[in-house]
Every structure is written in C-alpha cells, then in structure tokens.
Amino acid sequence: MDTLISWFQEHGGSVDASSLGFAEIDGQGRAAVAKRDLPEGHNLFSIPRSLTLSTRNSPLPKLLGDALWKTHELGKGWVGLILCMMWEEAQGPASKWSGYLATLPTDFNTPMFWSEEDIQELKGTAVVDKIGKEDAEKDYHGRLIPCLNARPDLFLPELLSTCYSLEQYHTHGSRILSRSFHVEKSDDEDSDEDAEAGCSDAMDTDEAPQLVAPSGPGSAENDSAAGAAGEDSDDEDDEDVGDVAMVPMADMLNARYGSENAKLFYERYDLNMVTTKPIKAGEQIWNTYGDPPNADLLRRYGHVDVVSLPGGGEGNPADIxxxxxxxxxxxxxxxxxxxxxxxxxxxxxxxxxxxxxxxxxxxxxxxxxxxxxxxxxxxxxxxxxxxxxxxxxxxxxxxxxxxxxxxxxxxxxxxxxxxxxxxxxxxxxxxxxxxxxxxxxxxxxxxxxxxxxxxxxxxxxxxxxxxxxxxxxxxxxxxxxxxxxxx
Incomplete structure (x- = not known):
C-alpha cells in the first residue's frame, strides 16, 4: 500500500493519512479502515480526473488513429479499454499508470476462472449463461489480435505472448469488471483544448445495479463495467465506453449490502471520496456496488453477501x-x-x-x-x-x-x-x-x-x-x- 500511496501522491492525488488506513481483514482481503472518528462529509482522498485510466486518458487511441480504432471496433464493448490497459502495462515505468497497475490483482474468484466442475454447482442459476467467456475470447481473436498485428511498432511482437496474451486479456477484463467506475465526461472535455490536456471523465456510482447517472449533482457512484471480459450487458450498446474508467484508490474500498458509508463525488477537476455518515475509529469504510443480488456479486466480484434477513435467517436481501x-x-x-x-x-x-x-x-x-x-x-x-x-x-x-x-x-x-x-x-x-x-x-x-x-x-x-x-x-x-x- 505504501507504494500505491506514494505513486498516487506523486501524480497529484491527495490522501488524508490521519483518517484513512488499510488493513487485512479475514474473508475480505485488504480493506480501508477509519483511523479516527470521522464525521459525515469528511473528504478521505481526492483523485485528479487525469489520473483515471480510460480510453479517454490513455494516449493509445490517438496513437492508433481513428481509422484503425474503428476498423477493429475497439469502441464497442470493453475491448478498447482492455487493450489500453495491456499497452500501458507493457510500457513498464514509462507508463503514467505503472505504479497503479502493479498493485492490481492477478487472481480472481469469479466464475470466469472456475473449473467446469465448479461451474456445474451453479446449474439452475442465471450466472452460467452470463459468464461470457466464449464471447470474450471471440473478441480477443477477432478484434484485438488483428489490431495488434496491424501495428507491430506499438505492440512489439516479442511481447505478444506475454503482455497481450489471452490470459492477460481475461485478467484485465476482470479488473475492469470488478473495479471500474462509470465516469462521465466533464464539460471541459468537450473542448479540443481540454481533450489535448488529458482531462478525464466524471463518475457514477450509486443508483441502479447497471450503469446510471448519479442521483444528485456532483455525485459519482460506483458500478462495475458490465460487459468487460465478455460480460453480458443490456446497457453496453447505449453507453459511451469512454465513461468506463479505472480509478486509483477508490477501487480499494470494499462493499457490502446496506453498509455504504462513503461515496465518490466529482467536481470540475477532481473526484473525491467523502463519508456519507459518521464512522467510528477502527470501522471499515465501505463504498457501494449498489446492493446487487448474490448472483451478480459472484459473477462480477467473486464474493457473496450474507447478512441478517428482515424475516429471519441469513442471506442477501437483494437476491432475485x-x-x-x-x-x-x-x-x-x-x-x-x-x-x-x-x-x-x-x-x-x-x-x-x-x-x-x-x-x-x-x-x-x-x-x-x-x-x-x-x-x-x-x-x-x-x-x-x-x-x-x-x-x-x-x-x-x-x-x-x-x-x-x-x-x-x-x-x-x-x-x-x-x-x-x-x-x-x-x-x-x-x-x-x-x-x-x-x-x-x-x-x-x-x-x-x-x-x-x-x-x-x-x-x-x-x-x-x-x-x-x-x-x-x-x-x-x-x-x-x-x-x-x-x-
């Protein structure tokens, strides 16, 4: 975490280290924890829009050019963002996001990576038909590989079997699916001058299980990019995929049904993680995935929620x-x-x-x-x-x-x-x-x-x-x- 925080601050991010810390929690992995009593409305950290990783902020789309981007339909679905993340990681220290990418997970508990025997345990649920592994691999071979071969100057042949492998494609897609935010374009990005400056987008997280606009001005609410790595999404055709972004630090917060006590808000140039209710010292700081059913939680994030139910017993109140x-x-x-x-x-x-x-x-x-x-x-x-x-x-x-x-x-x-x-x-x-x-x-x-x-x-x-x-x-x-x- 020290490495991530150092990189974050070096690139314009700010963290209230007196309020926010990170700890390993059994069954939940690394989690954000309050280091002292925090009031509602307290700013935990701020992220410059330019530090979010998206197809708008990565220089790769411009290097490829509009013609190649459109020819291989990289603006359709999540293939373009996956390619940007692959390319940025392949740049090593030369990438602005190298310090961030190095901290992202490489192992996942989502069904995308399960054995066939484990998948059979989900028979009867809607999860099986929504994993999307075959569709993801079809996009990889049919859209991404031809693009790689068309620009060996950008995608070095000696790196194709490592940085641009099918395994890496699934890894980056799962990172997007489980950790991305919906970040709307800011007003400043509508001008060519601001686009050249690398301004980012403006986030979304709270309302529906799918990607929706925030309920109030300036609020940025967290939702995974449904559709990544082949994930089936009804909203994919309607959404500007440039709005899907990886947001350093914000993706470190866990979520649990009914537990949200912090939310991402945006201003003109920054995204701010702000407490939405008082938090006691030692308590976990929770963001929100929108309280989806366990089937979606498992498919997108690789975990399930088990809490007390209103009528007795335990489970996820949002199950459908x-x-x-x-x-x-x-x-x-x-x-x-x-x-x-x-x-x-x-x-x-x-x-x-x-x-x-x-x-x-x-x-x-x-x-x-x-x-x-x-x-x-x-x-x-x-x-x-x-x-x-x-x-x-x-x-x-x-x-x-x-x-x-x-x-x-x-x-x-x-x-x-x-x-x-x-x-x-x-x-x-x-x-x-x-x-x-x-x-x-x-x-x-x-x-x-x-x-x-x-x-x-x-x-x-x-x-x-x-x-x-x-x-x-x-x-x-x-x-x-x-x-x-x-x-």
Whole structure:
C-alpha cells in the first residue's frame, strides 16, 4: 500500500493519512479502515480526473488513429479499454499508470476462472449463461489480435505472448469488471483544448445495479463495467465506453449490502471520496456496488453477501430469481395453438424476455401481463392489438395456476433441493467446502428460497381469488415513491 500511496501522491492525488488506513481483514482481503472518528462529509482522498485510466486518458487511441480504432471496433464493448490497459502495462515505468497497475490483482474468484466442475454447482442459476467467456475470447481473436498485428511498432511482437496474451486479456477484463467506475465526461472535455490536456471523465456510482447517472449533482457512484471480459450487458450498446474508467484508490474500498458509508463525488477537476455518515475509529469504510443480488456479486466480484434477513435467517436481501419468458410459454402452449405472433408483439411493445422475482414473493406485474396475453381469446387478442395496449398485470386464480406450473418447473432446474443445500452449509459441513462451491451453494439456495416462498403464495391464490392480492399490490404502490434505486 505504501507504494500505491506514494505513486498516487506523486501524480497529484491527495490522501488524508490521519483518517484513512488499510488493513487485512479475514474473508475480505485488504480493506480501508477509519483511523479516527470521522464525521459525515469528511473528504478521505481526492483523485485528479487525469489520473483515471480510460480510453479517454490513455494516449493509445490517438496513437492508433481513428481509422484503425474503428476498423477493429475497439469502441464497442470493453475491448478498447482492455487493450489500453495491456499497452500501458507493457510500457513498464514509462507508463503514467505503472505504479497503479502493479498493485492490481492477478487472481480472481469469479466464475470466469472456475473449473467446469465448479461451474456445474451453479446449474439452475442465471450466472452460467452470463459468464461470457466464449464471447470474450471471440473478441480477443477477432478484434484485438488483428489490431495488434496491424501495428507491430506499438505492440512489439516479442511481447505478444506475454503482455497481450489471452490470459492477460481475461485478467484485465476482470479488473475492469470488478473495479471500474462509470465516469462521465466533464464539460471541459468537450473542448479540443481540454481533450489535448488529458482531462478525464466524471463518475457514477450509486443508483441502479447497471450503469446510471448519479442521483444528485456532483455525485459519482460506483458500478462495475458490465460487459468487460465478455460480460453480458443490456446497457453496453447505449453507453459511451469512454465513461468506463479505472480509478486509483477508490477501487480499494470494499462493499457490502446496506453498509455504504462513503461515496465518490466529482467536481470540475477532481473526484473525491467523502463519508456519507459518521464512522467510528477502527470501522471499515465501505463504498457501494449498489446492493446487487448474490448472483451478480459472484459473477462480477467473486464474493457473496450474507447478512441478517428482515424475516429471519441469513442471506442477501437483494437476491432475485430470473425466469425466462420461454418457460412461461412452455407452460401455456399445450393446446393453446401458435403463440409466436403474440410473443413477437409482446417484444415489439417493449416486454421483457426475462422476469425477475424478488423477496416480496409476489408475481411481477409484467409477468402477469405476459401470462394474460398468452391466455387471451382470439377476440380479446384482436382487441388488444387494435388498442395497442398490453393486458394489465391483474392477478386472478387462472394466472396463479399458471404461475404454480412455471415456478415448479423453474425450481426443478436446480440439481439439488433446499434441504440438500442447507445441510451442505451447516457448521458441520461448510468447513469441507471449497470457496467456489460454498459461494455457488449460497447463490442457488437464496434463489430457491424465493421460488419456494412464491410457489406457496401462488398455490394459495390459485385456490381462491386475487382481490386481496391486487389490493395489497395497489396499497404498496401507493405507499412508495417509485422503484427502489438499484445502486
């Protein structure tokens, strides 16, 4: 840490060494710790925008030129930033970021690096389909390698098997995925003069699990770059990849569900890590990943959160279960005729192809709407098309009956039962589990408990009527200001 701090300060960063220290904590690695009692609003450290590492700040894109950058689609996804990090590391001490890159991890606990045997422990979860290793390697061979070969003056042939290897590609991609921030371009960067000066971007971290603008002026909120190293991302096509940046010092803070007590804020030229509540001496200083479910935590960062749950027990309160729309179709299609036209219309109207179930244990309105759409009579279907409106998400016994079938089949996709997993995580057995297997069991157990709880609710509704259910949903909606911010 002394080396990193020295490099940081030499390049214009400032650290309040009387307030912030670093320590090794069991199960969490290196962590930031308060050295004294800290008030809310205390500035822990500041980072010059120019010290963030992004495709805007690295000189490589300009050295390559726009034509080559566009030819190999380096501005699409995270390939360009990975290449910049590879190139900067290959420069050794000549790189502005050499002191920082030397401190970044080389080993990861994310599923990207798991064995096939360990991956099988995640069967039934949505994690397996989102690892993206094959897509990452396709980008490496199809986009990055041709670029390397086109400029041997920039990418020395003798370094191709080391600094630019597939292994290094995965390593840098995982660094981006687990440690990057979303940094918006500053106003100054809109001018050519400021761009030449190397000004950086302006950060984002707090609101949704995906990359979103901060909730208030000047706040910079932390989120991993979904899409790095092949990571699947719905937002990738819409986002300016130049906004994704590595932020020295800020990426040293750990995160845990509901524990955030510091946040990154930005000003015109600097990014500041500021306490958001009082912190006692000796307490850990936590940033936020936005409180995502354990499936996302494991996939992006290689760890899971296990805290006390509101209803008792332990787990991650933000856990969700994904249910694919095609599973819903399979449960309805028998005897329903060809539903493809309705499915296409659903998607054209902006309907999702996956539904997220959470610990509310209530069927999401969009899932109810989809089931109702598939169950419409021919006359009702024609009327819906004429109006151009999807069915309302109103619960009734017929909907609940379909949900019972859907949830039963979804639960059967896991190779083990809830009881099996609880035994494996018991004090007598958990010590014999590898870290990967333990994490996989925690992820799938959290999901299965949601499915079982929702299945119990749907069975009760299928035997009665949905009036009380719909009233409760309406009351809940009226008592909320909107969707919970996902940070």
């Amino acid at each position: 279960v994904e249910v694919r729309a095609d599973l819903v179709v399979d449960c309805i299609s028998s005897g329903a005729g060809d539903l493809s036209e309705r499915i296409d219309w659903w998607l054209d109207q902006g309907g999702d192809d996956t539904f997220a179930l959470d610990r509310d244990l209530e069927l999401p309105p969009d899932c109810i709407s989809f089931i109702r759409l598939l169950q419409l009579t021919s006359g009702e279907w024609d009327k819906a098309q004429t109006k151009g409106k999807l069915p309302k998400g109103k619960m009734e016994p017929a909907i609940a009956s379909v949900a019972v079938e859907v949830l039963t089949r979804r639960l059967a996709q896991y190779p083990t039962s809830i009881e099996d997993d609880e035994v494996l995580l018991s004090p007598e057995r958990t010590g014999t589990l590898s870290l990967n297997r333990k994490h996989a069991i925690i992820v799938r157990l959290g999901e299965k408990r949601i499915l079982r709880g929702m299945l119990d609710n749907m069975r009760k509704l299928a035997q009665g009527d949905g009036k009380k259910y719909n009233k409760r949903k309406a009351d809940d909606k009226g008592g909320r200001s909107g969707k919970k911010a996902r940070q």
